[in-house]
Amino acid sequence: MEGNKTNSRRGFLNVLLGGTLATFFGMVIYPVIRLMEPPKLPEADISSVAVGKITDLKPDQSKLFKFGRQPGLLIRTSEGEFKAFIATCTHLDCTVQYRSDMKIIWCACHNGQYDLNGLNVAGPPPRPLTPLEVHIKDDAIFVSPKA
Amino acid sequence: MRGLINWLAERYQIDQLLSFAKKKDVPIHKEFVWYYFGGIALFLFIIQVFTGILLLLYYKPGADTAFESVQFIVTKVKYGWLIRSIHSWSANLMVLAAFIHMFSNLFARTYRKPRELTWISGMFLFFLSMGFGFSGYLLPWNELAFFATKVGTDIAGAVPIIGEYMLVFLRGGQDVTGGTLSRFFGFHVAVLPGIFTLFLAAHLAIIQFQGMSTPLHLEGKIKRKMPFFPNFMLRDLVVWIGVLNVVALLAVFFPWELGVKADAFQAAPAGIKPEWYFMFMFQTLKFLPAEVFFIEGELVGIGGFSLAGILVVLLPFIDRKSSRGIKHPLVTILGVLAVLFIIAMTIVGYTIE
Ligand code: HEM
Numbered sequence: 001m002e003g004n005k006t007n008s009r010r011g012f013l014n015v016l017l018g019g020t021l022a023t024f025f026g027m028v029i030y031p032v033i034r035l036m037e038p039p040k041l042p043e044a045d046i047s048s049v050a051v052g053k054i055t056d057l058k059p060d061q062s063k064l065f066k067f068g069r070q071p072g073l074l075i076r077t078s079e080g081e082f083k084a085f086i087a088t089c090t091h092l093d094c095t096v097q098y099r100s101d102m103k104i105i106w107c108a109c110h111n112g113q114y115d116l117n118g119l120n121v122a123g124p125p126p127r128p129l130t131p132l133e134v135h136i137k138d139d140a141i142f143v144s145p146k147a
Numbered sequence: 148m149r150g151l152i153n154w155l156a157e158r159y160q161i162d163q164l165l166s167f168a169k170k171k172d173v174p175i176h177k178e179f180v181w182y183y184f185g186g187i188a189l190f191l192f193i194i195q196v197f198t199g200i201l202l203l204l205y206y207k208p209g210a211d212t213a214f215e216s217v218q219f220i221v222t223k224v225k226y227g228w229l230i231r232s233i234h235s236w237s238a239n240l241m242v243l244a245a246f247i248h249m250f251s252n253l254f255a256r257t258y259r260k261p262r263e264l265t266w267i268s269g270m271f272l273f274f275l276s277m278g279f280g281f282s283g284y285l286l287p288w289n290e291l292a293f294f295a296t297k298v299g300t301d302i303a304g305a306v307p308i309i310g311e312y313m314l315v316f317l318r319g320g321q322d323v324t325g326g327t328l329s330r331f332f333g334f335h336v337a338v339l340p341g342i343f344t345l346f347l348a349a350h351l352a353i354i355q356f357q358g359m360s361t362p363l364h365l366e367g368k369i370k371r372k373m374p375f376f377p378n379f380m381l382r383d384l385v386v387w388i389g390v391l392n393v394v395a396l397l398a399v400f401f402p403w404e405l406g407v408k409a410d411a412f413q414a415a416p417a418g419i420k421p422e423w424y425f426m427f428m429f430q431t432l433k434f435l436p437a438e439v440f441f442i443e444g445e446l447v448g449i450g451g452f453s454l455a456g457i458l459v460v461l462l463p464f465i466d467r468k469s470s471r472g473i474k475h476p477l478v479t480i481l482g483v484l485a486v487l488f489i490i491a492m493t494i495v496g497y498t499i500e
């Protein structure tokens with residue numbers, strides 16, 4: 001009888017102590033874990049980015065520009081047409097470039113290749129590049145997300 | 148000196164400390180040379196701590212300052228180029244020594260009972276060394292490191308379920324930015340050294356308690372032993388002096404390059420490579436087809452390497468035969484295959500475009 005009583009009292013105290021410790025631990029660990037998760041920055045909705053003048057690019061030339069927090073690639077094809085893409089390779093995130101010698105978009109990291117419509121045609125990239133819309137007003141070039 | 152020792156001995160139990168230090172013997176046999184590699188890795192870690200702290204005097208994390216501060220270190224600070232070069236070379240040699248140390252213990256089955264935890268703590272030290280390398284690589288904020296970090300963290304992001312969380316946790320956001328650099332800096336100079344020191348202390352303490360092991364196939368054939376303290380320690384010291392010379396020669400004659408500052412809005416240059424000790428995994432991922440049995444090839448690769456890593460950590464509990472004094476040939480065969488695979492894939496990674 002007597003032993004049982006002490007046992008249940010001890011059990012109760014153990015639960016109390018364990019519960020307190022667990023709560024305390026949770027109180028400490030929760031904010032720590034939440035802190036490590038970087039806050040989402042409000043993504044500025046990009047409607048349109050000015051990328052310079054038509055005369056900046058001769059046919060068969062290209063340039064990289066800032067499209068929000070991502071790099072964009074603007075190409076003027078040999079035919080004089082303007083094309084733009086998000087320049088982030090769909091394989092592992094490297095930044096692609098236009099190769100005028102091969103007439104392709106090329107990723108140096110693992111030799112990924114895209115055609116001038118952004119289609120992945122060789123190497124490891126699993127998906128096409130994200131295309132962007134090019135508008136020309138007078139002689140200024142604007143790039144915006146594809147609707 | 149005598150006086151000081153007596154003074155201490157009157158107050159503290161120095162003799163106990165001394166007998167603890169003298170407790171360990173080193174078996175003498177024909178494969179003796181492998182005993183040095185753990186000590187070499189330890190010595191190189193000590194070099195890393197010293198040179199790392201020296202670099203901290205001038206290094207400034209941050210996307211606008213990191214590259215410039217390392218440039219300042221190697222061009223303006225007296226002997227800065229030397230210290231940075233030593234930190235880089237010694238980092239690579241430390242990982243190499245850890246590789247050799249690990250495989251020599253694997254082949255000798257020293258992980259068998261009662262040394263299971265020595266093996267496991269050693270494996271954690273090995274993974275932490277790679278973490279040191281991966282985080283340190285980004286710190287100079289040059290082009291190669293920037294894109295290698297993008298690729299490396301993107302691979303982590305491909306892991307199912309937790310991948311996205313890991314990617315954001317590592318990068319401190321969706322992209323590799325100055326925020327990533329801050330995190331890596333914190334891991335590199337605070338988190339990893341703290342955890343590493345704990346595991347190192349445990350690893351060394353267990354070894355001191357249990358003494359040095361004998362390779363399984365030589366058990367019962369040991370005729371002579373040498374006290375660790377001071378005999379083997381003096382030999383260790385001689386080897387360390389040799390290693391210091393090698394590090395110094397490499398650092399002076401092949402100073403570590405700094406490269407070009409990273410620019411998120413520049414195309415990736417050709418020749419993006421991870422550090423050599425990640426190369427074999429990286430190259431394997433490249434060789435895997437896009438799909439293996441309806442699963443994305445990359446996932447198969449990541450899963451395979453993770454599984455292999457877990458199996459190696461748990462090896463003492465998988466290879467039960469070794470505790471009964473039986474050398475399972477499968478461990479040797481897989482071990483040799485792993486070494487050959489790592490070497491072959493590394494070479495391929497550096498030669499094939
Ligand atoms: C407490 C220990 C350590 C401290 C305080 C420390 C500190 C630093 C600092 C400040 C840098 C930036 C300067 C620079 O890039 O040259 C750096 C870079 C680096 N660290 Fe460490 N480090 C420590 C340990 C280690 C260890 C154990 C390893 C490797 C196993 C390592 C590998 C590297 C690498 C590869 C770099 C890049 C070197 C470069 O290219 O400049 N570090 N470390």
Ligand code: FES
Pocket residue numbers: 089090091092093094107108109110111112123124125
């Ligand atoms: S990141 Fe572009 S091909 Fe791999």
